[in-house]
Amino acid sequence: MLQDGDKKIFAATMIAMGKSFGVDIDKDVIKLYWEVLQDEFEDMGEFKKAAAKLLKSWSYSYMPKPAHFIQALQNETDLELIANKAYTTAKAAAIQIGVYENIEFNDHFIAETIITLFGSWKEFHDSVAYFDSDDTWIKKDFITTYKRIAKAGNVRGTKLVGYLKSDFKEPKLIHCDYIPPRVRQEQQKQIASSVLKKIPNKRVVNG
Known part of the structure; x- marks a missing residue:
């Protein structure tokens, strides 16, 4: 300070x-x-x-x-680094936790990016969680979209609902190893x- x-x-x-x-x-x-x-x-x-x-x-x-x-x-260089870390965090959660659990990241822009690009946690999971997945373009789109959303600073929701999972079930909270950008609200x-x-x-x- x-x-x-x-x-x-x-x-x-x-x-x-x-x-x-x-x-x-x-x-x-x-x-x-x-x-x-x-x-x-x-x-x-x-x-x-x-x-x-x-x-x-x-x-x-x-x-x-x-x-x-x-x-x-939050300059452009910092945001690029954060966006890369956000993608790594989201992909790791998809691989380690799977598709059936409700997920909530303490970086709320991850959920907003996933919903914007894929529509659901299942679609994101199925795109990145398998070892034979080529995620080159997925990662690029994720980073670009994440940066745009983070600059705007707005999110619609924070919880990603797992496949066949009730929206009312408590989500697994995923803590990121970086400081997320602030949500505008x-x-x-x-x-x-x-x-x-x-x-x-x-x-x-x-x-």
């Missing part, structure tokens, strides 16, 4: 960004951004990389919100929660 000693550089970076977008940023705004973002970055170098990426790619006239800084963390809830914590409660007195 960012340290107290980083506050001056953080403030200077925010002020410089504000000027580039024609926005005057006051101390209260900087404080709010700091309180929301300080736990999201490993160090100031990581934050400055996210800020630089936004300066290059941000095409709007208003200042990027805290959520946009967080999203900028979760990200927005996190940002909203962080912001609300900084807003003092006002007592209302009825006359």
Whole structure:
């Protein structure tokens, strides 16, 4: 996380960004951004990389919100690596667990990718789980689709229903050995929660 000693550089970076977008940023705004973002970055170098990426790619006239800084963390190289790991995780689950169990990955974009490309866990399983399967193009399509879905940040569901299995059965939870991209709804809830914590409660007195 960012340290107290980083506050001056953080403030200077925010002020410089504000000027580039024609926005005057006051101390209260900087404080709010700091309180929301300080736990999201490993160090100031990581934050400055996210800020630089936004300066290059941000095409709007208003200042990027805290959520946009967080999203900028996940650059294309990282996402390519994560997508490859996601495919490896999904394929391993298909081989080791099989087609008959309900499955849920803690990376929710895996389920969304499988549903988008294959329609069901069974179809994905039957495409990759057998030793004579040539999954070259399947893997390529999976990675491309996963990256597109992860960038959008939306998922429709998280559970993959096994063949001839009831939707009500508890799924086997598969933990990935990487940190999944954030689902947009979760990200927005996190940002909203962080912001609300900084807003003092006002007592209302009825006359």
